[in-house]
Amino acid sequence: MENIYAERIGAIRNFMKERGIDAMVISGSDPHSSEYPASRWKQVEWVCGFTGEAGDVVITLDHAGLWTDTRYFIQAVEQLAGTGVELHKTRIPGEIRIPEWLAEGAFPDRQGSVTVAVDGLAQTVASVDAIRAAFRHVGRHPDDGIDRDKSFRIVDMPDALEFLWNDRPFVPSTPVITLGEDITGESRNSRIEWLRYFIDGKDCDAILITALDEIAWLLNVRASDVEYNPVVISYLLVTSDKVEWYVKKNYGASADPETRSSFAELEADGITLLPYDDIGLLFNDMAEDGLRRIYVDPSTLNYHLASLAETLRGKIKVVTGKSPVPLRKAVKNEVEIAGMKEAHMEDGLAMEKFLYWLDMEMTSGNIVTEWDAAMKLDSLRAGIQGARGNSFQTISAYGPGAALPHYVTPREGSRVLEPHGLYLCDSGGQYLFGTTDITRTVPLGPCTELEKEDYTLVLKGHIGLASAIFPAGTSGCQIDYAARGPLWKYERDFGHGTGHGIGFFLNVHEGPQGIRWRFTEGQSESVIEGPQEIRHNFNSQPLLPGMITSDEPGVYREGMHGVRHESLLLCVDAGSNEFGSWLCFENLTLCHIDTSAVVRDLLTDEETAWLNAYNEHVYRTLSPCLPYNVAQWLRGRTLPV
Numbered sequence: 001m002e003n004i005y006a007e008r009i010g011a012i013r014n015f016m017k018e019r020g021i022d023a024m025v026i027s028g029s030d031p032h033s034s035e036y037p038a039s040r041w042k043q044v045e046w047v048c049g050f051t052g053e054a055g056d057v058v059i060t061l062d063h064a065g066l067w068t069d070t071r072y073f074i075q076a077v078e079q080l081a082g083t084g085v086e087l088h089k090t091r092i093p094g095e096i097r098i099p100e101w102l103a104e105g106a107f108p109d110r111q112g113s114v115t116v117a118v119d120g121l122a123q124t125v126a127s128v129d130a131i132r133a134a135f136r137h138v139g140r141h142p143d144d145g146i147d148r149d150k151s152f153r154i155v156d157m158p159d160a161l162e163f164l165w166n167d168r169p170f171v172p173s174t175p176v177i178t179l180g181e182d183i184t185g186e187s188r189n190s191r192i193e194w195l196r197y198f199i200d201g202k203d204c205d206a207i208l209i210t211a212l213d214e215i216a217w218l219l220n221v222r223a224s225d226v227e228y229n230p231v232v233i234s235y236l237l238v239t240s241d242k243v244e245w246y247v248k249k250n251y252g253a254s255a256d257p258e259t260r261s262s263f264a265e266l267e268a269d270g271i272t273l274l275p276y277d278d279i280g281l282l283f284n285d286m287a288e289d290g291l292r293r294i295y296v297d298p299s300t301l302n303y304h305l306a307s308l309a310e311t312l313r314g315k316i317k318v319v320t321g322k323s324p325v326p327l328r329k330a331v332k333n334e335v336e337i338a339g340m341k342e343a344h345m346e347d348g349l350a351m352e353k354f355l356y357w358l359d360m361e362m363t364s365g366n367i368v369t370e371w372d373a374a375m376k377l378d379s380l381r382a383g384i385q386g387a388r389g390n391s392f393q394t395i396s397a398y399g400p401g402a403a404l405p406h407y408v409t410p411r412e413g414s415r416v417l418e419p420h421g422l423y424l425c426d427s428g429g430q431y432l433f434g435t436t437d438i439t440r441t442v443p444l445g446p447c448t449e450l451e452k453e454d455y456t457l458v459l460k461g462h463i464g465l466a467s468a469i470f471p472a473g474t475s476g477c478q479i480d481y482a483a484r485g486p487l488w489k490y491e492r493d494f495g496h497g498t499g500h501g502i503g504f505f506l507n508v509h510e511g512p513q514g515i516r517w518r519f520t521e522g523q524s525e526s527v528i529e530g531p532q533e534i535r536h537n538f539n540s541q542p543l544l545p546g547m548i549t550s551d552e553p554g555v556y557r558e559g560m561h562g563v564r565h566e567s568l569l570l571c572v573d574a575g576s577n578e579f580g581s582w583l584c585f586e587n588l589t590l591c592h593i594d595t596s597a598v599v600r601d602l603l604t605d606e607e608t609a610w611l612n613a614y615n616e617h618v619y620r621t622l623s624p625c626l627p628y629n630v631a632q633w634l635r636g637r638t639l640p641v
Contacts, residue, residue, distance in 0.1 A: 005048050005083040009064050011164050012047070016061065021155065022115045023102055025131075026057040027122035032212045033300040035509055036392075038226050038233065039169040041122060043161055046168075048085045050076055051408060057085065058098055060106055067098055070495030071405045074558060091495060099134035103152075113151050120156035120304030125296075125320075128154060128303045158304050171248050171276065172225045176232055176262045179220045179505070183433060185335030188220045189269055195238050198324045205291040208282070209236040211300045213507045214325040219245065219271070221262065222505060228392045229507050230430055235279045239291060248276030283308055287315040297323040326512045329503070331546040336434075336504045337570065340548060340588060343434025344568070348590030348622055350380040350429070351438065355591075355637075356630045362419055362444055370396040370414035373425065381429045391428035391435050391508040398423045402441070402562030405496050405554065419445035422455065422561050422597070428508055437508050437550055438589050439566030443597040453490075454555040454563045456599040460486035461553035462565040463607050465498065465515070465585075469574055472581040473542045476515035476549065483553040484517065492555050499549040502568060512541040513549055543583060547571045551585075565593065592618045592634065595641045603641075612640040 016024055030041035035053060044055050044066070052072035058065050064084055068076050069091045076087045089095060096105060107114055114135075118128060135152045162168060181187050195218065199207050209215050212231035216222055222230040234247040245266070249259060263273060282305075286294060294309070298320045309318050332340065354377045361368045374396035381387055397407040398415045402424035417423055423444050428437035441455060461483040468482045476499060481488075483498045499515030502508055543549070552566035567589035574582040592615045603611070615638035623631040 003082040003084075005085070008047055008164065009059060009084060012059055012161075013061055015163065016059070016117070019117075020115055021117045022110075023058055023060045023106060024117045024157075024160065025098065025102075025119075025123070026059065026161070027119060027127075028053075028055045028057075029122050029124075031121040031302045031304075032210050032233070033124055033302070034212055034226060034229070034231075035507065036226055036229055038172050040171055043119070043122065043165075046161070046165060048083050049079045050085075051079065052076065052406060056098060058102065058106075063106065065101075074404050075406070075408070097130075099130040102131060103134035103138045113153065115153050115155060117155045117157050117160060118303065119158060119160045120307060121158045121302050123303045125298040125301050125303055125306045129298070156304055156307055171233055173233075173248050174224045175256050176221055176223045176249065176259045178262045178265050179222060179432070181220075181335075183335070183339065184220050184504070185333040188218065188266075188271075191218050191220075192238060192243060194328070195324070196240060199238065199240070199295060202295050202319060202321070204293040204295040204319055206237055206239040206286065206293075207295040208301070208305075209238070209323065209325065210297070210302065210305075211323065211325070213503060213510060214323060214329065215245075216506060217325065217329045217503075219266065221266070222388075224389070228390055228430070230388060230505060231507070234276060235282075237282060243271045244274055245271055246274045246276050246279045246282075249273070279305065280308060283312050283316050287312055291316075293317045293319055295319045295321065297321065326510065327541070329506075330501050330510060330513060331544050332504055332548060332570075333546070337546065339431075339433035340435070340504060340568075340570075343429070343431045343436050344588045344590050345621070345625075346384045346386075346431065347381070347429050347436040347438065348618070349625055350377070350384060351440070351591040352622055352626060352634055353380055353630055354425075355440070355442065356633050358417075358423075358442070359633070362417065365419075368417045370398055370401060370409045370417065371411050372414075373417065373423075374409050374427075377425065377427055381427075384429070384431065386432040388430040388432060388505070391430050391437060395424070395426035395439075397425075397562065398444075399561055400559050402564075403556045403558050403560060405494075405556060405562070405564070417444060421445070421447060422451055422563060424562055424564060426564065426566065430505060432505060435503055435505055435508060436589070437502055437566065437568060438591060439552055439564045440591055440593070441563045441565060442594050447597050450557075451561055451563075452597045452599050453602070454492070454557070454561070455597040456602045457486050457490055457492065458553050458555050458563045458565055459593065459598065459611070460603065460607055462551055462567070463610050465551045465553070466567065466569060466587055467585075467606075467610055469582055469584045470543075471579075472583055474583070475540050475542050476513050477517055477539065479543075480515050480517040483515070483551065487553065487555065494554040494556060496552075496554070498553055499551055499569075502548050502550065512539065513543055513547050514539055514541070515549060515551075543571045545571050545573050545583065548588065567591075587614065590618050590621055592638050594637065595639075598641055600641055608641060616640075 026043050028044040030037035044057050045051050055068040065086045065088045067088045215236045216231045223232040225233040237244040374394040395407050396409045398417050399421050401407045422441055424441045426439040465483040468479050480498050497516035501510040501513050503510045548570050551569050554564035556562040569585035570588050572586050574584040619638040
């Protein structure tokens with residue numbers, strides 16, 4: 001039987017031939033540049049079976065390729081087998097990005113015009129501009145109405161796969177809740193007024209917000225339209241005197257009571273609810289209302305909407321720039337910080353109960369698979385009052401599975417945990433009062449010398465970043481060496497970022513801050529440019545008090561093992577002196593770090609003192625709330641090394 005993905009690619013090529021299309025770009029994102037799209041927009045997975053978080057596909061009449069980064073190379077090779085899709089690697093020396101490949105590599109002998117089709121709903125303005133720029137760089141000019149050699153054109157085909165994807169999911173619509181000021185620390189009206197002040201400063205009449213987490217933060221609303229991300233699929237328009245929320249909800253009599261109550265509260269606050277699909281009428285409505293200048297962020301605005309605005313050139317002026325929301329959202333207020341600390345307390349109790357259970361199961365000789373372990377941890381989190389699901393899919397990985405940084409734990413055929421080697425668990429929870437993200441690598445018994453060495457060196461990097469003190473104004477890329485230095489000294493490294501921002505009962509990854517040393521000359525490493533890119537690339541955003549950022553160095557050896565230690569760090573003031581103002585981190589995560597695989601001689605006295613102090617803090621904080629047997633077990637696990 002022919003591979004279903006090869007069949008689908010064949011059907012797409014027939015479609016392309018009928019319409020004179022030379023290349024079709026299929027995005028792994030959605031109309032809102034989300035990192036995790038809803039099922040409706042998992043177009044890359046539908047086309048080729050690849051399930052990684054970052055990946056875009058290009059199909060020509062004689063080639064199909066997937067572009068993804070170092071986190072997914074092994075996974076991509078496995079999932080693309082038999083599909084006819086070739087892996088194109090990003091974040092490696094000599095990489096060729098999609099725009100350059102289309103302009104220079106895809107049609108080397110082409111003399112005539114090249115037609116590139118994009119789904120404008122799932123491509124940003126910035127991503128399409130990158131394609132245009134690449135073609136111009138090689139001397140090809142666009143078919144844009146100007147009298148010159150027209151050697152390429154870009155065709156916007158919204159929902160281009162709709163004709164083939166017969167059972168394509170609908171735009172999701174889940175119950176909406178509102179969060180009070182007692183939870184968020186600030187009312188939606190206050191946030192809207194702040195945004196209006198920003199609009200006025202840009203001499204604009206309106207701002208269009210398209211990123212889902214930004215909308216959720218501004219309106220103090222949450223839902224579950226996207227798995228793991230408590231957001232509402234929608235658009236938000238804010239002017240000097242009105243707020244219009246384009247949302248796909250049945251907010252009439254048929255809506256669930258929770259949603260109906262939430263929408264009534266929003267309308268009482270002066271927010272007008274409009275159908276999600278009416279967003280296409282936005283710019284015409286603005287022109288009729290006399291609004292002339294609208295501010296948008298091209299990194300999140302989809303190309304289709306931008307094209308609609310372009311048709312009204314002369315009536316509507318689109319002003320582009322960075323959205324102000326991510327930075328303000330990233331700096332947590334006192335109420336949010338208190339909530340995040342509560343979330344980590346509850347999460348830490350669940351983690352310790354899980355690790356105790358795992359130890360007892362292994363000691364008893366019971367059979368436990370990676371999937372069993374993930375389900376146990378998920379159930380413990382689900383029992384916490386205020387729990388709203390996981391913040392991402394739990395990564396439960398033993399041995400070679402842990403060598404994949406974003407390993408997908410299979411329900412069927414997952415590895416059995418054995419009483420030796422390393423087990424890695426990366427997980428997190430969503431709570432009404434915060435979001436968590438934690439990784440612990442656990443020795444299940446005797447480990448090899450290499451496993452111990454990797455374990456300890458990663459721990460050294462983790463401690464180095466967690467204990468860093470740095471001047472105010474320092475960006476994350478400038479302190480990345482604190483985590484990588486101990487690994488580089490032994491000629492080891494990892495391909496993902498060291499730290500990402502985290503939302504408050506929102507997306508587990510957020511910007512604008514990030515901790516990563518790589519600099520990509522201002523270019524995205526994917527066709528898709530969006531808020532998620534802050535996790536991948538160098539950026540100059542200074543770390544500020546109130547920001548919460550992960551600390552997660554690692555080492556991965558294909559076919560052998562993987563190690564990662566991750567905690568969340570709150571940036572706080574560290575005082576000032578004649579040399580300036582200083583910042584440091586407060587560790588929010590509460591879960592002990594196993595010391596049985598530590599090579600003591602590789603740790604400095606300062607690192608040892610930090611490890612002992614952290615484990616003691618975990619024990620003293622959590623033990624009063626743990627069952628007696630778990631507390632006694634934890635005491636043994638947190639003794640000084």
